[in-house]
Amino acid sequence: MRYFSTRDANLNFSFQEVILKGIAPDGGLFVPEKIPALSMDELEKFSSLPYREVAFHIFKKFEVDIDDETLKFLLSRAFKRFNHPEVAPVVHLKEKIFLVELFHGPTSAFKDMALQVMPLLFEFSLRELNRKREDSGEPALHYMILVATSGDTGTAALEGFKNLENIEITVLYPKGGVSDLQELQMITQDGFNQHVYGILGDFDDAQNAVKFIFTDRKFTQYLESINYKLSSANSINWGRLLPQVVYYITSYLHLVKKNVIRVGEPVTIAVPTGNFGNILAAYYAKEMGIPVEKLICASNENKILYDFFTAGVYDLRNRKLIKTPSPSMDILISSNLERLLYHVSGETEYVRKIMTDLREKKFFEIEKSIFEKLGEIFYPGWVTNDETLSFLNKIFRETSYLMDPHTSVGVKIAEEYSAKNPAIPIIVASTAHWAKFGIDVYKALHSIPYARDKNDIPELREKSGIEVVRMVAEQTGKSIPENINSLDKKKIIHNRTVPKEPLKIEEELKKIVEG
Numbered sequence: 042m043r044y045f046s047t048r049d050a051n052l053n054f055s056f057q058e059v060i061l062k063g064i065a066p067d068g069g070l071f072v073p074e075k076i077p078a079l080s081m082d083e084l085e086k087f088s089s090l091p092y093r094e095v096a097f098h099i100f101k102k103f104e105v106d107i108d109d110e111t112l113k114f115l116l117s118r119a120f121k122r123f124n125h126p127e128v129a130p131v132v133h134l135k136e137k138i139f140l141v142e143l144f145h146g147p148t149s150a151f152k153d154m155a156l157q158v159m160p161l162l163f164e165f166s167l168r169e170l171n172r173k174r175e176d177s178g179e180p181a182l183h184y185m186i187l188v189a190t191s192g193d194t195g196t197a198a199l200e201g202f203k204n205l206e207n208i209e210i211t212v213l214y215p216k217g218g219v220s221d222l223q224e225l226q227m228i229t230q231d232g233f234n235q236h237v238y239g240i241l242g243d244f245d246d247a248q249n250a251v252k253f254i255f256t257d258r259k260f261t262q263y264l265e266s267i268n269y270k271l272s273s274a275n276s277i278n279w280g281r282l283l284p285q286v287v288y289y290i291t292s293y294l295h296l297v298k299k300n301v302i303r304v305g306e307p308v309t310i311a312v313p314t315g316n317f318g319n320i321l322a323a324y325y326a327k328e329m330g331i332p333v334e335k336l337i338c339a340s341n342e343n344k345i346l347y348d349f350f351t352a353g354v355y356d357l358r359n360r361k362l363i364k365t366p367s368p369s370m371d372i373l374i375s376s377n378l379e380r381l382l383y384h385v386s387g388e389t390e391y392v393r394k395i396m397t398d399l400r401e402k403k404f405f406e407i408e409k410s411i412f413e414k415l416g417e418i419f420y421p422g423w424v425t426n427d428e429t430l431s432f433l434n435k436i437f438r439e440t441s442y443l444m445d446p447h448t449s450v451g452v453k454i455a456e457e458y459s460a461k462n463p464a465i466p467i468i469v470a471s472t473a474h475w476a477k478f479g480i481d482v483y484k485a486l487h488s489i490p491y492a493r494d495k496n497d498i499p500e501l502r503e504k505s506g507i508e509v510v511r512m513v514a515e516q517t518g519k520s521i522p523e524n525i526n527s528l529d530k531k532k533i534i535h536n537r538t539v540p541k542e543p544l545k546i547e548e549e550l551k552k553i554v555e556g
């Protein structure tokens with residue numbers, strides 16, 4: 042199986058090469074040359090297998106070029122770090138609505154689903170490459186993983202790449218743009234190869250800086266001169282997407298096992314969406330043959346995707362990032378949409394053209410035929426900040442299930458859709474543990490408007506983020522994952538900020554690679 046750029050089919054590489062590169066040399070994203078089909082017989086066979094083995098078979102379907110024994114070993118090592126035996130358990134919420142809980146990994150958010158796997162595959166691919174280099178007398182290659190994060194990716198990437206051989210990991214997060222807990226999770230990381238910076242800008246500034254640095258020839262040539270290369274752990278890396286396909290398949294099988302559906306009957310999948318990675322994985326599962334009737338793309342007040350799916354225009358003009366209680370979805374440029382547009386158009390020239398429009402004119406408009414195809418697959422929706430919190434509260438009163446605000450966005454649109462399509466079960470991706478967003482969950486449970494500052498809420502004024510989480514746990518009888526509960530006992534290791542200018546960030550990276 043070869044992978045090529047969404048912008049040029051002649052630029053094609055193997056899985057191991059693609060995982061190391063992250064982004065294609067022309068700025069496009071890597072896509073598989075074909076999406077393998079899964080038969081209903083195969084699906085039925087999977088239903089008796091543990092999560093890691095389903096993952097193994099899905100990876101084999103995509104013809105990942107890693108030998109079976111190694112692949113099995115790496116997958117079992119990755120999924121051992123989850124604190125639930127099913128890895129991604131499915132729970133029944135109400136009526137036809139189910140949640141697939143993607144937050145049982147070491148950082149309590151869904152990014153772990155991929156970022157516990159991808160770094161191990163990365164380290165393996167690098168070791169293979171260095172073995173070949175050694176044979177031909179070349180020095181070992183090192184990698185700098187550069188990650189822009191709106192919150193959850195950073196911690197999950199730091200955890201995933203911690204202490205791996207010949208790899209340094211640098212994370213840039215918007216200073217003041219992530220929750221204090223998310224920040225603590227990052228700045229208390231104690232691996233020997235981890236570097237964390239608060240960037241003085243928003244998430245898009247961080248992502249743009251990363252994109253600039255990747256394509257800055259002068260800088261990358263300098264790195265190469267000292268045997269360093271850059272790569273990304275953002276969800277633009279194909280190694281991030283592939284592991285995410287797995288839980289859509291296992292959650293479908295769960296509904297079969299529970300006699301909610303029979304194999305072959307349709308489900309709807311709802312995903313609270315930001316960079317479009319998680320929902321794109323659901324799209325791949327659908328294209329492989331999982332009977333998915335609709336993919337619900339749920340947005341917060343940064344509803345550029347909602348506008349895109351309803352009007353056929355992706356428009357950055359006159360748009361500013363809005364702060365929401367679901368900060369991991371506060372994104373204007375949903376990078377993975379490019380892959381979807383490749384798959385539905387089937388033409389790299391077309392993708393190249395609209396991506397040029399986006400860069401030069403700050404918008405693109407898709408053709409009518411593509412717009413219609415997307416309308417058959419996707420159902421878009423969006424939720425305001427206060428609705429997100431009041432809905433979280435409503436679901437807690439109704440079911441005593443406590444969701445995080447990202448999940449609330451997904452379930453809100455799922456409920457709206459289900460009212461119109463009551464026969465079809467809906468699987469909602471539950472993307473974070475509530476305890477990662479304790480202050481907003483507190484506001485939700487006490488019907489406090491989202492916009493009210495924590496310091497204007499008398500009982501919270503003196504409290505840290507973790508103390509508020511403990512208050513919520515006490516009031517609701519819910520428990521707190523250990524990785525979060527222990528945060529205020531950990532030492533702060535990273536406390537640097539950096540301006541948003543890419544050249545300033547490059548200076549910091551130079552200091553790291555020069556030791």
Ligand SMILES: *Cc1c(COP(=O)(O)O)cnc(C)c1O
Pocket residue numbers: 150151152193194276313314315316317318319320369370447472473
């Ligand atoms: C990253 C993230 C999302 C958005 O997922 P995308 O793949 O970027 O669309 C939603 N919720 C949480 C908690 C996340 O961390």
